Amino acid sequence: MDGGRLHRLGKRLIELSSQATGEDSDLALTPGEAAVLEDVIKHPASSISEIHQRTGFVQSHVSVSVSRLKARGLVEAVTDPSDGRRTRVRIADAALQAITRRAARRIDQVLGRTIDDPAQARRATELLEELADLLL
Template identity: 35%
Template structure:
């Protein structure tokens, strides 16, 4: 008899919610007439969130291949929304940062994101949404701590 996998484990639920959230964000940004592909809108949002950051770091955070991100950044740079500058700690690397011209586009993305957050949390009390956010932040911190390149803190126990 085949094993039954519980479809409602926290990992599956987070994956499902992330996939559905991304698809809805993509649909809404496409429909908004921003002149950006959904991937470009996500890339611009991630650059704004991270500040001036290496492309390799940005690709990892977004969960995309470096070449995919490079294409997004090329298009955003051509529109004057981001700029690449030399990384002072490694001349071979480039940092990506937003420009002032990105602000109106980011305002549209922020508006779309806020409406999406409101719609997806419909029926939930605001304090429950805040509680969920705090729990997810703790789970994220726990997972970051598990990454091999992170130094493990010694337990006081």
């Protein structure tokens, strides 16, 4: 497999993942907000500056994204007790529970709608499980 085909496969897997984990009632996030939220999940209690450094977004963009995420109840931002000028950001418990529920959704139905042959859809699921075991 060449790099171009791998890239196309990766994009298609992201599309299928979004179909499996998304719902009409889910909040729509901008790509920047999604990246900031992902960083906060991976690095709890990070400062705005630390998020800025890891994501590559300008600090003002990170601050605006955190404010929007906070307004939606997805993150909590508190003043750092050791440095009152610094804000520490972490995922809100309710948001983490919702993300965990979404991530646990099975892909079987999505693959069944994508691949007409039920046996081939099951085989694709098995191959994806095997690939995940090898690469993750």
